[in-house]
Amino acid sequence: MEAVDVNMIAIFCFAFGFILMVIEIFHPGFGIFGIFGGILLIVGIVLMAKTLMEAIIMFIVILALLGFIFAIAIQSASKGRLSKILILHSEQKKETGYIGTEDLNYFLDVEGEALTILRPAGTANLKGVNVDVVTEGDFISKGEKVKVIKVQGRRIVVRKI
Secondary structure, eight states, rough: HHHHHHOOOOOOHHHHHHHHHHHHHOOOOOOOOHHHHHHHHHHHHHHHHHHHHHHHHHHHHHHHHHHHHHHHHHHHHHSSSSHHHHHHOOOOOGGGGGOOOOOOGGGGTTTESSSSSSSSEEEEEEEEEEEEEEEEEEBOOOOEEEEEEEEEEEEEEEEEO
């Protein structure tokens, strides 16, 4: 009778241990599910194994199963249902108004309007985008028309038109 109770407890430990480990694999967090799942799996091994060799074999089988489940999770994250949640599929293209911080040459020879007083730094609206600009040293009033004459990295130099 006692052997049946121990086997049921071990099966319970294996079942809930695997469930907790799968939760940890698909929803990683602070590791609480993984820690408790690992503890339950170890308790299950201790209760079921009669020899050290049986315990090692059970441990290897459990690692193989968890590795298989992890491989499924990775596959799902890269190409399956999980990828729709984890991976951003929209693109920010220059044609739709997005510009990268590295590609400010896009503004070269563009005309716009000073949104703030440029003395010599301030903000201008160029092609509908508000950007930080500097002048060649001249004071430019708010609302004046400006033209981009030089782009050096992130520095956009403008001149009053």
